[in-house]
């Protein structure tokens with residue numbers, strides 16, 4: 388149970404990352420590698436703020452803005468300086484590594500002394516339910532901090548997810564989706580596709596950085612390496628989400644990405660529990676994404692081969 | 705309304721692949737006029753329309769729309785006043801978005817796009833009303849993705865999108881070329897209806913001599929980056945498809961001769 392709740396927590400935290408990846412990879416079809424850097428950037432910025440005594444709300448907001456800045460930079464490199472999309476992301480990601488080291492001051496920093504969103508929120512929850520350390524859920528004793536964090540993440544995700552959904556339904560948000568779908572069309576409709584892409588990447592990386600910011604506050608330490616592999620992680624969540632909800636409208640796909648992230652984290656937790664070496668996590672994630680990307684092609688090919696075979700049989704008969 | 709003076713455009717200048725697509729094109733279009741552009745393949749018709757739309761900036765020359773010099777304006781700025789339909793039916797709309805969403809996008813062309821809801825109830829009703837005028841039964845499929853429509857249906861919707869906010873200039877680049885004859889007829893009829901109803905200033909490239917003869921009030925013939933013929937008034941009214949075709953043949957004939965002469969000269973000088 389404890390394991391389950393912590394997996395839920397991680398899953399929801401990484402769901403913000405999945406939303407970011409959904410925006411750049413799916414709405415804009417832009418292979419945005421910046422995410423690896425902006426995830427750590429969000430974490431680092433929040434950590435630095437918390438350590439120097441700022442409140443958790445402000446620190447989290449600054450983490451989000453830091454990501455937006457990173458995403459906008461990638462967007463400008465790509466649209467203004469005409470650098471290949473992948474390369475723009477790689478440049479920003481690489482530069483961010485140094486930036487993150489500077490922001491953190493050293494390669495890892497603990498937040499056990501600082502106040503965090505989770506601690507503040509737990510204190511509020513304790514005021515309501517009384518000063519208990521553990522709660523009995525179906526016979527399992529679960530730490531109040533974990534439960535409170537879960538509640539916080541659920542609430543936060545509901546707010547952010549529905550805001551994103553509403554935003555994508557506004558005139559500006561609709562133009563953004565149109566721009567990803569067919570940039571030539573949006574140009575002919577009098578909006579700069581470059582501007583929309585830059586804004587979209589800023590938003591995507593803002594969400595990714597928010598994910599990093601929430602992660603450092605949950606686990607109470609930040610590491611300059613924490614962003615490595617995040618793009619693939621987010622992509623895995625988005626793909627699982629798509630297989631859950633099918634090819635449907637973006638509202639469902641948003642929900643799918645969130646569910647996908649939670650489910651993916653759950654699968655990982657179970658695999659780790661069954662003795663998977665944590666060092667193998669990234670290669671397994673990469674392999675999973677590979678299979679998810681290739682499987683549809685493969686099944687399509689098999690289907691056509693079957694059809695061809697059938698046609699041949701019919702022809703012979 | 706539209707004033708082009710001495711437009712030049714060369715692609716890949718200074719390389720072996722150099723293409724001189726527009727070599728001094730001047731054109732003056734009056735408000736409310738409908739001009740057809742015909743010409744051989746590669747004569748620069750699309751390049752002319754793209755130059756006006758701002759897909760690229762021209763090398764020399766001036767483009768004035770109304771009273772505004774748009775020569776150096778970026779494409780999306782010009783699009784606030786210019787409506788476009790492309791040859792490719794896939795180019796003009798967003799395939800995974802619904803019919804209603806696409807038209808909602810079009811309803812804000814040239815206007816601000818704030819964070820208000822994009823599809824209000826009243827806008828939906830207006831969209832349904834306007835779609836009904838297409839007589840394609842699409843008013844019941846407003847929430848289907850555009851990608852599920854046929855090429856003809858998509859072109860009809862693109863035309864609706866390009867003219868929803870009345871443009872100062874409408875650019876049509878062989879917008880029926882990729883359609884089957886029946887759909888092409890339908891889209892041409894719709895074009896005629898909309899253009900006459902709203903009295904739109906229109907520049908249309910067409911591959912069909914029939915369209916050029918029956919529609920509009922002026923025909924431009926292009927060849928190798930020049931306007932080689934400009935028929936209007938009674939001349940346009942008298943023009944027959946066969947006349948236009950024989951003019952093409954004459955141009956082609958001259959082309960065939962030129963390389964031969966060049967070879968001959970080369971032989972005698974080298």
Ligand SMILES: Nc1ncnc2c1ncn2[C@@H]1O[C@H](COP(=O)(O)OP(=O)(O)OP(=O)(O)O)[C@@H](O)[C@H]1O
Pocket residue numbers: 715716723724725743744745746747748749750751752
């Ligand atoms: N963006 C571009 N880059 C390079 N070359 C171009 C570009 N656009 C047009 N050209 C070249 O300019 C010439 C004129 O092309 P254009 O498309 O204007 O011809 P067209 O009259 O529209 O022909 P068609 O009837 O085949 O559509 C061609 O040789 C073409 O290869």
Ligand SMILES: [Mg+2]
Pocket residue numbers: 749750751878
């Ligand atoms: Mg053309």
